[in-house]
Amino acid sequence: MAQIISGNIIARTIRQEVQSDVATYRKGKGRNPGLNLLLVGDNPASELYVKFKAKDCAEVGITSVIQRLPVTASQAEVLRCIEEWNANPDVHGILVQLPLPRHINEHVVLRHIDPAKDVDGFHPENAGKLLIGLPGFIPCTPAGVVEMLHRSGINPAGKHVAVVGRSNIVGKPLAMLLAQKRKGGNATVTMCHTGTSDLAHHTLRADILVAAAGVPEMITNQHVQPGAVVIDVGINRVQMHDGGSKVVGDVHFASVEPLASAITPVPGGVGPMTRAMLLVNTMFAAKGTFLSESR
Ligand code: NAD
Numbered sequence: 106m107a108q109i110i111s112g113n114i115i116a117r118t119i120r121q122e123v124q125s126d127v128a129t130y131r132k133g134k135g136r137n138p139g140l141n142l143l144l145v146g147d148n149p150a151s152e153l154y155v156k157f158k159a160k161d162c163a164e165v166g167i168t169s170v171i172q173r174l175p176v177t178a179s180q181a182e183v184l185r186c187i188e189e190w191n192a193n194p195d196v197h198g199i200l201v202q203l204p205l206p207r208h209i210n211e212h213v214v215l216r217h218i219d220p221a222k223d224v225d226g227f228h229p230e231n232a233g234k235l236l237i238g239l240p241g242f243i244p245c246t247p248a249g250v251v252e253m254l255h256r257s258g259i260n261p262a263g264k265h266v267a268v269v270g271r272s273n274i275v276g277k278p279l280a281m282l283l284a285q286k287r288k289g290g291n292a293t294v295t296m297c298h299t300g301t302s303d304l305a306h307h308t309l310r311a312d313i314l315v316a317a318a319g320v321p322e323m324i325t326n327q328h329v330q331p332g333a334v335v336i337d338v339g340i341n342r343v344q345m346h347d348g349g350s351k352v353v354g355d356v357h358f359a360s361v362e363p364l365a366s367a368i369t370p371v372p373g374g375v376g377p378m379t380r381a382m383l384l385v386n387t388m389f390a391a392k393g394t395f396l397s398e399s400r
Pocket residue numbers: 246269270271272273274275276297298299300301304317318319320323338339340341375376377379380
């Protein structure tokens with residue numbers, strides 16, 4: 106039986122830590138840390154994510170503001186909003202909920218955020234800092250995976266990690282973090298993607314396997330070596346025979362769990378960690394320090 110790594114439990118502990126951090130901050134500065142969230146359009150999933158983020162903030166004492174712009178908003182309007190927040194000292198963190206409507210260039214918008222307020226860690230300056238190992242904001246999902254391993258007593262140093270996925274928000278930054286010569290890193294990392302010719306050849310050599318492909322249950326017992334740690338980043342909504350739907354990961358849990366030494370569930374695994382790390386990043390933004398400096 107594999108150890109089930111509960112993101113729910115670890116994230117709860119992190120939220121309690123942030124809550125006490127916020128209280129100390131408020132005592133010293135006489136104000137709350139502030140996170141502003143920009144939602145453009147009416148994508149129901151984005152609406153839900155933004156609400157969850159605001160709820161998490163409220164729980165730990167971070168002041169959050171949700172600014173909604175209609176789907177017809179121009180890129181100039183979005184940039185203007187970001188400029189106002191960049192200049193406002195009460196706004197410590199800025200988050201633009203993705204995806205943006207098609208007529209708005211995501212890269213231009215993300216580049217417009219002050220890198221010191223970029224709590225999602227998507228600004229090229231923060232991505233570059235991560236690459237060369239300088240302190241900066243680390244995207245919440247990769248930061249959550251590293252934190253989850255650390256708090257579960259799993260040290261990637263000297264291990265072979267296979268990361269399935271190379272997106273800018275999950276796969277790439279995670280592979281970089283784990284390969285970095287730092288606490289929680291120092292692993293030998295193989296990054297797999299749609300161009301990988303024999304996926305199982307790589308994943309079967311992995312001591313730690315991270316699935317971040319966005320393909321429901323694609324990682325089966327045919328991909329996992331006995332005793333491996335399996336981290337499932339995937340969140341996929343699939344239709345069921347009865348007409349309903351459910352959320353599954355990228356890992357076929359039932360066949361992989363008996364083989365693995367430890368595994369994350371979906372839901373309740375990486376998802377809550379991502380949410381918790383946004384609070385951590387907001388706190389770093391308020392204090393002007395960064396995750397990599399705090400270790
Ligand atoms: P993405 O679509 O941007 O990237 C997926 C990556 O997986 C691509 O780089 C692609 O090359 C690779 N890939 C796809 N199919 C593959 C295959 N068959 N074999 C090998 N590689 C393959 O997705 P993303 O934004 O990185 O998200 C990945 C998954 O993680 C999604 O299910 C997403 O919903 C989920 N996600 C979860 C969280 C969380 O908090 N748990 C956060 C972000 C994303």
